[in-house]
Amino acid sequence: xxxxxxxxxxxxxxxxxxxxxxxxxxxxxxxxxxxxxxxxxxxxxxxxxxxxxxxxxxxxxxxxxxxxxxxxxxxxxxxxxxxxxxxxxxxxxxxxxxxxxxxxxxxxxxxxxxxxxxxxxxxxxxxxxxxxxxxxxxxxxxxxxxxxxxxxxxxxxxxxxxxxxxxx
Numbered sequence: 001x002x003x004x005x006x007x008x009x010x011x012x013x014x015x016x017x018x019x020x021x022x023x024x025x026x027x028x029x030x031x032x033x034x035x036x037x038x039x040x041x042x043x044x045x046x047x048x049x050x051x052x053x054x055x056x057x058x059x060x061x062x063x064x065x066x067x068x069x070x071x072x073x074x075x076x077x078x079x080x081x082x083x084x085x086x087x088x089x090x091x092x093x094x095x096x097x098x099x100x101x102x103x104x105x106x107x108x109x110x111x112x113x114x115x116x117x118x119x120x121x122x123x124x125x126x127x128x129x130x131x132x133x134x135x136x137x138x139x140x141x142x143x144x145x146x147x148x149x150x151x152x153x154x155x156x157x158x159x160x161x162x163x164x165x166x167x168x
Contacts, residue, residue, distance in 0.1 A: 043075040044075065055087065062074055075141075077140045080137075082133050084132055085156055088153070101117075102133070106129060
């Protein structure tokens with residue numbers, strides 16, 4: 001799993017530099033309009049997050065903001081209700097800093113927490129959780145985690161769609 005996460009981080013940085021564009025992703029300009037209509041951002045939207053789309057429901061964009069440092073900071077843009085599958089980070093907590101739009105984060109066994117611009121949420125290391133945009137909305141957040149060969153992400157099952165669609 002440690003090698004998987006190291007490969008994942010390397011792929012994120014490669015994807016950021018590449019101009020890969022999946023055919024079924026909206027253009028960066030279209031996403032920029034959605035972000036601007038939701039309050040805007042000072043960070044780049046990045047590229048389609050095609051490397052990890054199998055762990056997300058919907059489309060996301062990723063803009064890594066650090067490289068080769070002790071912390072990984074990435075700007076993640078979730079569009080049209082996109083959200084992660086349940087997952088667990090091993091070896092690091094994850095700090096989410098909401099920049100634009102509206103979304104949720106939920107820790108297993110707890111009620112979802114609304115994410116709006118300015119909300120900072122820390123997911124403790126080793127805790128099952130998911131996060132992303134609210135149904136039909138977009139959301140953008142910074143994801144901050146320790147960078148180390150000891151850090152990994154364990155991807156689990158999708159969030160129950162009926163439950164997700166019940167969120168406002």
